Amino acid sequence: xxxPLASDxxxxxxxxxxxxxxxxxGVPAEIQKLADxxxxxxxxxxxxxxxxxxxxxxxxxxxxxPDEVKKYREAIRTGSAEEKxxxxxxxxxxxxxxxxxxxxxxxxxxVAGPRPLQEKMVVFWHGHFxxxxxxxxNPYYMWRQNELFRRLAVGNWQxxxxxxxxxxxxxxxxxxxxxxxxxxxxxxxxxVMELFSLGEGHYTEKDITEAARALTxxxxxxxxxxxxxxxxxxxxxxxxxxxxxxDFNGDDFIAMIVAQPQAARFITAKIWNFFAGQEPSEALxxxxxxxxxxxxxxxxxLLRTMFQSEEFYGDDIIRNQVKSPVQWLVSSVxxxxxxxxxxxxxxAMLRQLGQELFAPPNVKGWDGGVTWIxxxxxxxxxxxxxTLVEGSLPPMRTGDFARKAGGGGGQKAMKMMQRARLGRVxxxxxxxxxxxxxxxxxxAALEKRLFQTDLxxxxxxxLRDFLDSKKHMSDEDILTAIRLMMSTPDYQVT
Amino acid sequence: MKNKITLQTRREFLRRTVLGSALSxxxxxxxxxxxxxxxxxxxxxxxxxxxxxxxxxxxxxxxAGGNDGINTVVPYANDFYHKARPKIGQKAEEILRVTDEIxxxxxxxxxxxxxxxxxxxxxxxxGYPNPNRSHFRSTEIWQTASDSNRVExxxxxxxxxxxxxxxxxxxVGVAIGNQLPQAFFAAKxxxxxxxxxxxxxxxxxxxxxxxxxxxxxxxxxxxxxPDENSGGSIAMLPAGMPMTAGRAVDFISRTALDAQHSSxxxxxxxxxxRNQATYPASQLGNELxxxxxxxxxGLPTRVYYASQGGYDTHTNQLAxxxxxxxxxxxxxxxxxxxxxAQGNMGRVLVMTFSEFGRRVAENANGGTDHGxxxxxxxxxxxxxxxxxxxxxxxxxxxLFQGDVKFNVDFRSVYAGVLENWLRTPxxxxxxxxxxxxxxx
Numbered sequence: 001x002x003x004p005l006a007s008d009x010x011x012x013x014x015x016x017x018x019x020x021x022x023x024x025x026g027v028p029a030e031i032q033k034l035a036d037x038x039x040x041x042x043x044x045x046x047x048x049x050x051x052x053x054x055x056x057x058x059x060x061x062x063x064x065x066p067d068e069v070k071k072y073r074e075a076i077r078t079g080s081a082e083e084k085x086x087x088x089x090x091x092x093x094x095x096x097x098x099x100x101x102x103x104x105x106x107x108x109x110x111v112a113g114p115r116p117l118q119e120k121m122v123v124f125w126h127g128h129f130x131x132x133x134x135x136x137x138n139p140y141y142m143w144r145q146n147e148l149f150r151r152l153a154v155g156n157w158q159x160x161x162x163x164x165x166x167x168x169x170x171x172x173x174x175x176x177x178x179x180x181x182x183x184x185x186x187x188x189x190x191x192v193m194e195l196f197s198l199g200e201g202h203y204t205e206k207d208i209t210e211a212a213r214a215l216t217x218x219x220x221x222x223x224x225x226x227x228x229x230x231x232x233x234x235x236x237x238x239x240x241x242x243x244x245x246x247d248f249n250g251d252d253f254i255a256m257i258v259a260q261p262q263a264a265r266f267i268t269a270k271i272w273n274f275f276a277g278q279e280p281s282e283a284l285x286x287x288x289x290x291x292x293x294x295x296x297x298x299x300x301x302l303l304r305t306m307f308q309s310e311e312f313y314g315d316d317i318i319r320n321q322v323k324s325p326v327q328w329l330v331s332s333v334x335x336x337x338x339x340x341x342x343x344x345x346x347x348a349m350l351r352q353l354g355q356e357l358f359a360p361p362n363v364k365g366w367d368g369g370v371t372w373i374x375x376x377x378x379x380x381x382x383x384x385x386x387t388l389v390e391g392s393l394p395p396m397r398t399g400d401f402a403r404k405a406g407g408g409g410g411q412k413a414m415k416m417m418q419r420a421r422l423g424r425v426x427x428x429x430x431x432x433x434x435x436x437x438x439x440x441x442x443x444a445a446l447e448k449r450l451f452q453t454d455l456x457x458x459x460x461x462x463l464r465d466f467l468d469s470k471k472h473m474s475d476e477d478i479l480t481a482i483r484l485m486m487s488t489p490d491y492q493v494t
Numbered sequence: 495m496k497n498k499i500t501l502q503t504r505r506e507f508l509r510r511t512v513l514g515s516a517l518s519x520x521x522x523x524x525x526x527x528x529x530x531x532x533x534x535x536x537x538x539x540x541x542x543x544x545x546x547x548x549x550x551x552x553x554x555x556x557x558a559g560g561n562d563g564i565n566t567v568v569p570y571a572n573d574f575y576h577k578a579r580p581k582i583g584q585k586a587e588e589i590l591r592v593t594d595e596i597x598x599x600x601x602x603x604x605x606x607x608x609x610x611x612x613x614x615x616x617x618x619x620x621g622y623p624n625p626n627r628s629h630f631r632s633t634e635i636w637q638t639a640s641d642s643n644r645v646e647x648x649x650x651x652x653x654x655x656x657x658x659x660x661x662x663x664x665x666v667g668v669a670i671g672n673q674l675p676q677a678f679f680a681a682k683x684x685x686x687x688x689x690x691x692x693x694x695x696x697x698x699x700x701x702x703x704x705x706x707x708x709x710x711x712x713x714x715x716x717x718x719x720p721d722e723n724s725g726g727s728i729a730m731l732p733a734g735m736p737m738t739a740g741r742a743v744d745f746i747s748r749t750a751l752d753a754q755h756s757s758x759x760x761x762x763x764x765x766x767x768r769n770q771a772t773y774p775a776s777q778l779g780n781e782l783x784x785x786x787x788x789x790x791x792g793l794p795t796r797v798y799y800a801s802q803g804g805y806d807t808h809t810n811q812l813a814x815x816x817x818x819x820x821x822x823x824x825x826x827x828x829x830x831x832x833x834x835a836q837g838n839m840g841r842v843l844v845m846t847f848s849e850f851g852r853r854v855a856e857n858a859n860g861g862t863d864h865g866x867x868x869x870x871x872x873x874x875x876x877x878x879x880x881x882x883x884x885x886x887x888x889x890x891x892x893l894f895q896g897d898v899k900f901n902v903d904f905r906s907v908y909a910g911v912l913e914n915w916l917r918t919p920x921x922x923x924x925x926x927x928x929x930x931x932x933x934x
Contacts, residue, residue, distance in 0.1 A: 081859060085809065134630055195645075277742070322742050354673065361676065362634055363645055370745045374674055375664055375686045375753035376694070378746065382707070383697045390699075459710055466706045480703055487696065488710045489746035 001287035003310040010039045016452035017318045020494045021275050022046045022307055023116025025331035028448055043307045047154060047300055049115035056113060059105055061098055062143045064225040098139035103350075103357050104343030106146060110330045111340055117303070121153035122146060123326060124274050126357070129164055129196065130365035131173040133358045140225060141169040142358050154300040157267060157292075158258040161197060162251060166227040168220055174363075177220035180233035184212040191363055193257065202262045203242070210239040214248040258297060264289040268302060275303075276312060277321030277369070284311060319453065322372050323494050325353035328381060331494070332388055332486070335449055337429045341387065342420040344413065349387070352380050373492065385486035389479050391424030393417065425482060427475045439467045442478065450485050459488065550915055553785060553798045553829075553844045554651070554677065555778075557822070559805030560629060563851035563868025564898070565815060566602075567616055567885075571595045574888035578855045582811050582862070592616065596885060601820035604827030608873055613830065615877040615933050617907060619886040621867030621900025625850060629806070629864075632849040637676040639905050639924050650908055650923060651797050652680030658918040659684065659796065664752040665759070668788060669799040670781040677799065685797075686756050691764035691784065695757045711750040763791030770835035773828040776821045778802040786832040789842065796916065805848060809859040822846075826873060843874040843915050843934065847904065853896050854888055867900035870907055872933045882931065906931040 005014075015034035019026050023046065034042040075087035110119045126149060133142050145167050152160045164170055165188065171177040179185035189212035193203045217234030220227065239248050242256055257263055268288035272280045280288060288302065295301035306312055323331065329349060333340050340346055350356055354377055360366055386392060427436070430449065435441040443463050447454055454460070463481060470477040485491060565582065569575050570589045589597035590606040596618075598605055608614040624642040626632045631642075638646035648656075651667060659666045660682070667678050667685030678685040688694035698704035767787040773779035781800040788795065802822060807814050826844060833839040851868025867886055886898035893899070909920040910930040921927045 081809075084859075132630070135628065320742050322746070352673070362630075362647075364647055367647065370742060371679075373746050373749050375749055375756055376674070376688055378749050379694065379696060379753050379757065383693075386697055386699075462706055462709045466702060469702050480699060484703065484706050484710060487707055489743050489750050492746050493742050 001283050001311070002291065002305060004308055005039060005310045005313055007039055009313075011035060013318070013452065014039075014313050015042060017313060018042060018046070018307060019116070020331065020452075021277075021312075021321070022303075023120055024110050024327065025334055025494070027335060027337060031452065039308060043304055046117040046307065047304045049118050049154075052114045054114055054118075056109055058147075059098070059101055059143060062140060062147075064140065066223055066225070069223055069225065095137065095139050099133060099142070099358065100343045100347060102139055102143055102146075103347050104340070106357060107326075107330065107340055107343075107346055110326070111333050118150060118153045121299075122149040123324075124271070125149035125153070125160075125164075127274075127360065127365040127368070128270065129170065130360040130363055131169045131358075132360055136169045136172045138169070138172070138225070141167075141172065145169040146358075154303060155298065157263070157297040157299070158254060161192065161254045161258065164196075165192065165215075165250065165254065166218055168225060168227060171218065171220040171227065176215060176218050179212065179216050179218075181213075181216050181235040184209070184216055184235065186212040188212075189215055189253075192254075195363060197257050197263050197266060198260060199262070199266050202260070202266075207241050210241050211253050213237070214239050214241065214253040215250040218250050261289070261293075264292045264297065268292045271299070271302070272306065274368075275306065276317050278317070319451075319493055321494055322369055323492055324366070324368060324372060325350050325355035325377075326357065327494065328353070328492070329384075329388075332385070336388065336425045336482070338388065338425050339423040341422055344416040345387070345393070345420050345422065348413070348417065349380075349384050353377050353384070378492070381492065382487035385483045385491075387422065389425045389483045389486070390476075391422040393420070393422065425479055427478050430482070431478070436478075439464060439473075442467065442481070446482060446485055450482070451490060455485075455488075455490060459490070548841065549794070549796060550917070551789060551796060551798065551838075551842045552911060552916060553800065553842060555822075555826070555844060555846045556675070556799070556801035557805050557818075557846055557848040558633070558801055558803040559807075559848070560632075560850045560852060560864055561805040561818075561848040561868060562807060562811060562815060562862050562865075563848070564854060564888075565811070565862075566599050566819060567592075567618060567869040568597055568599060569595060569885055569888065570597055572888055574854075574890070578888065580856070581860055582856045592881065596881065599815070599819050601816045602823040603820075604823030604825075605871065606823075607827060608830065609879070612879040613873055613875055613877060615872040615879055616881050617870045617872065617902055617931065617933065618881060618883040619867045619898065619901040620847075620870045620883070620904050620907060621850075622903055622905070623900075625866040625897070625900070627850060627864040627866075629849055634676060636847055636849055636904060638679075639908055647679060648681060649675065649677035649679045651677045651799070652684070653923045654797070654912065654916065654918065655684040656680045656682055657922050658916070662796075663756075663794045664749075665756050665793050665795050667797045667799070668785075668793065668795045670784055671799070671801060675799050675801075686752075686760075688760065689781075691760050694760055696754075708754065711747075711754055713747060713751065759793065760788070763788055763793060767791045769832055771828040771832035773832075774821050774824045776802075776825065778821055779825045779828065782825050782829040783832075786829055786836070789833065789838050790836045807852070807861045808857065808863060809861040811856075811861040830873065840875050843872065843877070843911065845873075845907070845911060846871045851898070854893060854898060855896060866894070866897035870904070872907075872911075874934065876934045878933055882933065902931060903928060907933060910934070 012031060012035045016031045019031055019034060037045070072087055072091060075083055079087060113119055126146070129145070131142070131145060133139070136142060148163055148167055152163060165176070170188070174188035174191055175185045176188040179188070186208050190208045193207070193211070194200055213235040217230050218227070219230045219233065234249065236247055238245055241248060241253060242260070244256070246252070248256070265285055269280050269285050272284070272288055288306070291305050292302045329346060341349065347356070354372060355366060431442060431445055435445045443460055463484065466481060466484065467473060467477065564575070565584055568584045568589050570584065570586045571594065576583045584599060588600040590600060590602060591597040592609060598609070605614055622635065622642055626635060626642050634645070635642055637649050639650035640646035655662070655667055655678070662684070664684055664686055669675050669678060669685060669687040671687060671689050674685060674687045696704065696707050698707060764784065764787055767790045769783050769786055773783050778800065785798045785800060788798070802818065804814065804818055829844070830839060833842050847870055848868055850865055852862035852865040854865070857863055883902040886901060888898065905924050905928040909924060909928040910933045912918055912920040912923055913930045914932060914934045920930060
């Protein structure tokens with residue numbers, strides 16, 4: 001298991017597969033570059049990303065704002081009903097603006113950032129720790145968690161679990177901030193084992209209650225908007241966790257989790273599934289866990305081994321993964337050499353496609369795979385392809401935006417959508433002049449760009465017939481052909 | 495029917511290659527429907543195929559935001575009620591009386607009329623153990639029918655589709671809205687969702703584009719069919735399209751066909767069928783108008799899902815709830831009149847729910863905070879009319895953290911609807927046995 005891929009079998013198709021899965025795809029020239037580099041150098045470029053400078057600036061509000069917090073709390077505590085309402089409304093609007101900005105900021109990093117694997121891992125960790133702004137209600141916390149995932153993207157498992165547990169967004173999300181000695185809250189204690197590290201059946205209910213006691217003291221200081229350890233609410237007594245007794249604290253508990261062989265199996269199988277698109281076999285799962293453990297539970301060596309393994313390039317793996325909405329959007333923008341739609345539009349797209357960033361549907365995150373696809377999301381993908389390619393907006397109603405509990409904001413979002421300026425694909429970037437003059441070459445060049453492989457002959461014929469039906473093939477017609485190619489089942493997989 | 499030739503060929507193909515072998519779920523659902531309809535006559539199958547003419551229909555109506563049940567079904571003769579709500583308490587003379595102690599909010603004249611006609615069932619004090627006061631989490635609990643300390647992925651209606659509707663048309667579940675409600679999440683995804691039939695379509699800039707889209711999204715049958723004896727499975731389709739089990743693109747191809755098929759059907763019905771009642775010009779009114787059209791047009795749907803938002807009334811509750819409950823009652827009333835005129839009222843049951851009720855005591859801002867148990871309404875010609883369950887005690891000593899205690903588990907209501915209305919065993923869907931509340 002996990003045989004190294006023979007270096008002489010490295011080719012364009014495999015390079016495209018690597019770039020699609022470990023990153024967000026690329027144009028033919030980028031794929032060719034990886035094909036020329038060879039396997040080892042390509043993988044190293046992806047996983048050793050810390051060598052590549054990333055000058056992306058943070059959003060300018062990405063820091064604690066103690067004065068603002070104080071002002072707001074004052075207004076809520078002492079203000080009149082009127083003032084209170086005003087303060088709440090202003091904060092809501094400010095937070096909505098920041099969330100929109102944050103979503104655009106992150107998507108732009110995926111589209112144009114210099115470290116594709118790092119961003120891909122941030123997407124993975126976001127889905128894994130599945131924290132939603134719907135409950136956290138603080139854009140700074142959401143940004144901070146996002147940065148944490150970036151900092152430890154391919155880092156150490158124990159470190160990541162501790163840092164994620166002490167992260168303000170998580171402290172709110174799973175109620176650890178409310179847990180105290182006389183009232184331990186079990187939410188984080190349960191989910192850290194069930195969803196983040198071990199899976200059901202690998203701990204007892206008793207382990208949960210005892211772990212919740214160990215975790216007391218991990219707390220949040222809402223004034224400074226940061227983690228704080230509060231010894232006075234920590235339960236310092238003896239606990240029994242996984243059959244061991246001691247006066248454990250939260251760090252001890254996390255270390256005890258990571259020491260379980262199941263912890264390595266659980267997370268490596270999930271990572272394999274994320275990148276390869278399916279559950280690993282039992283033998284493969286054991287091999288992945290062994291690699292991970294032998295490298296001190298660090299993710300970078302695991303990923304290097306995975307991306308260089310024969311298994312990762314199997315026929316059942318390549319072009320057999322449903323693109324997530326984020327993958328669909330980001331890789332489309334990259335392959336078409338166009339620009340991301342404005343944040344309000346890309347937010348609305350991803351929301352309708354079922355992957356609203358910073359708002360996973362529940363603590364389990366997105367299910368992924370075929371569940372991305374329903375009749376509605378598929379038609380939406382086909383129509384969003386038109387938006388991306390031709391720069392035209394679909395007709396919308398305020399109701400499309402006002403559906404959350406509490407509602408509101410629909411009219412405003414509509415107005416923002418209507419004002420949004422969309423880019424469109426430029427044919428001269430996609431096709432050379434020689435290709436543009438030959439219909440067979442148009443189809444072939446677009447197939448290579450969009451699928452990195454050939455479509456079946458009937459679909460090729462359908463596209464050819466479409467082009468033949470146009471007397472003077474205009475740029476519009478070519479854009480329509482691109483949109484049609486994106487409106488196929490084949491385009492939804494990678 | 496559009497694409498007549500292709501469809502005929504497909505049926506022929508199915509007969510020749512699949513008949514007799516197990517139905518694969520990669521077979522386009524509407525074809526599987528045709529196929530399994532043939533089979534159900536002979537086979538001992540639990541599958542419920544809706545014909546679009548006679549099957550019973552459930553309409554689930556979500557009141558999102560946590561409706562204040564105490565001001566909806568009002569214990570107007572109860573002193574504790576008036577003491578807890580000096581500002582927002584409903585005055586006895588404004589109440590639409592159901593009994594000498596309990597009545598409906600004054601805005602709900604439409605529901606009062608249904609009550610007088612014996613078509614309204616009011617289930618009191620519905621909730622679940624260890625109530626959660628987060629919108630997010632409590633909605634999830636209602637949608638998945640899980641215990642409050644367990645996170646389930648699939649919805650209770652999704653499990654109904656999985657258990658009782660395999661092989662049915664994708665339109666077996668129709669949600670009006672933007673996203674599939676979690677209640678529809680299923681192991682084998684089913685159900686369609688749209689908020690505007692005009693948008694539920696491939697947007698084409700010309701007939702050639704439209705025709706090309708259709709061709710690109712068909713399982714082409716024009717090449718010679720594979721030999722019946724070459725394995726007898728759908729595994730090898732012509733035109734180089736491998737249909738080996740579990741390939742992601744096969745599933746998407748199937749969904750693409752379902753989308754094409756249902757989008758034509760939905761738009762045709764929406765354009766053809768006329769509403770025969772006057773609805774409020776509200777979002778809920780529009781959603782129910784559309785549902786009535788789809789029912790009248792004979793879409794083979796067992797479950798419709800509509801929703802109304804805005805019930806999170808922390809401040810200035812009086813005006814907001816007045817508007818929302820009035821809209822709810824008038825919209826549902828119009829819906830029942832529409833269905834009556836169609837001759838379909840006898841086969842439709844409407845059930846409302848909200849993720850939680852609200853605190854017994856009003857807050858300082860003329861509103862109420864998140865609470866626990868609340869009433870549910872069930873509407874139909876065959877309901878057990880009147881009050882079901884017990885009104886929860888409002889005596890301060892009987893409250894838990896300021897909230898009323900539930901006495902009907904919402905899953906008993908689901909069980910009653912599943913067993914007595916959709917006619918399917920509820921235990922496999924709800925995970926265990928709940929005593930069905932006989933709402934019908």
